[in-house]
Amino acid sequence: MNTPRQARPLAVTIGEPSGVGADIALAAWGRRFRQPIPAFVLLADPAMLRQRMARLGLDLTLHEIASSDEALSCFATGLPVMPLENRHLEQPGTLDVRNALGTIEAIDRATQMALAGSIGAVVTNPIDKKALYDAGFRHPGHTEYLADLCARQLKRDFMPVMLLTGPELSCVPVTIHIPLASVPSVLTTELIVATGRIVAREMRTRMGVAEPRLAIAGLNPHAGERGAIGGEDEAIVRPAVDQLRSEGIDAVGPLPADTMFHRQARALYDVALCMYHDQALIPAKTLAFDETVNCTLGLPIIRTSPDHGTAAGIAGTGAARPDSFIAALDLAARMAGHADTGHTVAAA
Structure with a gap:
């Protein structure tokens, strides 16, 4: 187990309690002697966790702790839990x-600990936005809320970037949760350039890639065929690639999206920048659904998440696999290791 080498524990938020967040966190801790699991503290309602353990037939030890400092020393003998003030229904x-108040409380407290430096990174379990919206939550999603929390604390704005990374592919959607019909009007040269800068910088400072190679996908089929199939690739995407290259960033494109994800093509770049959500997430999830991690770049904290939803339909059944959650823990620990050795800088 690699816990003793960690400088700081990770903080894990419980996510939507009716989903599999508790299931996969408990399952991951249960594997700690079979595979290396970074030490983490779970922000959750201990009573709800014990009820879920009973439902799953698990006989595990929980250590209720008041400070993240306690997590490293007790992780081997019990799952460290920082109790929430707001209770959760199992x-x-x-x-x-x-349940919404407790879900939000866990995110708030984990973010505060990360900003204060008492934990190495935040690993978030999936939330259900409908449940939060019904309670008055007004952010589009998890990532935007984290960015707002950081902005309010540090009195500056941040541009979060979604990185999907797995064993065979890392990719970034430049536009994310918007209708496909809106993409051409939202996509700009400036947005692509800003995204590319953040990706290149954080691949160096947080991922340890000395000279990141970015492959920029085209928007249209065949990357527009020099304007024959839509003008956006020549008018918007190519100038962004030129700007990134002028700044010393190794970027190529616009590339036809239908030929940039096979094995030989993937060997030529470190990260693919895609123009819209499904252009990035379809290849990422097809290649490694259970091992792909959602990582947020562009924030002053490290945040990763399993790349799946709440999976409420299998919650409490024992069918949930913790693979993506464990991959999120591993990535967060590696990124925090760069921070603990002085290689990470806060987002500019």
């Missing part, structure tokens, strides 16, 4: 608006 598969 109802697998059933949303309840009363």
Whole structure:
């Protein structure tokens, strides 16, 4: 087990309690003697966790702790849990608006600990936005809320960038949760350039890639065929690639998206910048659904998440696999290791 080499524990948020967040966190801790699991503290309602353990037939030890400092020393003998002030109902598969306050509290506290430097990184379990919206949550999603928390604390704005990374592919959607019909109007040269700068910088400072290679996908089929199939690739994407290259960033494109994800093509770059959500997430999830991690770049904290939803339909059944969650822990620990050895800088 690699816990003794960690400088700081990770903080894990419980996510939507009617989903599999508790299931996969418990399962991951249970594997600690079979495979290296970075030490983490789970922000959750201990009573709900014990009810979920009973439902799953698990006989595990929980250590309720008051400070993240305690997590490293007790991780081997019990799962460290920082109790939430807001209680959670243990109802697998059933949303309840009363759970929203605890879900948000876990995110708030983990972010504060990360900003204060008492934990190495935040690993978030999936949330259900509908449940939070019903409680008055007004952010588009997890990532935007984290960016807002950091901005309010540090009095500056941040541009979060979603990185999907797995064993065979790392990719970034430049536009994310918007209708496909809106992509051409939202996509700009400036947005692509800003995204590329953040990706290149954080691949160096947080991922240890000395000279990141970026492959920039085209928007249209065949990357527009020099304007024959839509003008956006020549008018928007190519100038962004030129700008990134002028700044010393190794970028190529626009590339036809239908030929940039096979094995030989993937060997030529470190990260693919894609123009819209599905252009990035379809290849990422097809290649490694259970091992791909969602990592947020562009924030002053390290944040990773398993790349799946709440999976409420299998919560409490024992069918949830912790592979993506463990991969998120591993990536967060590696990124925190760069920070602990002085290689990470806060987002500019």
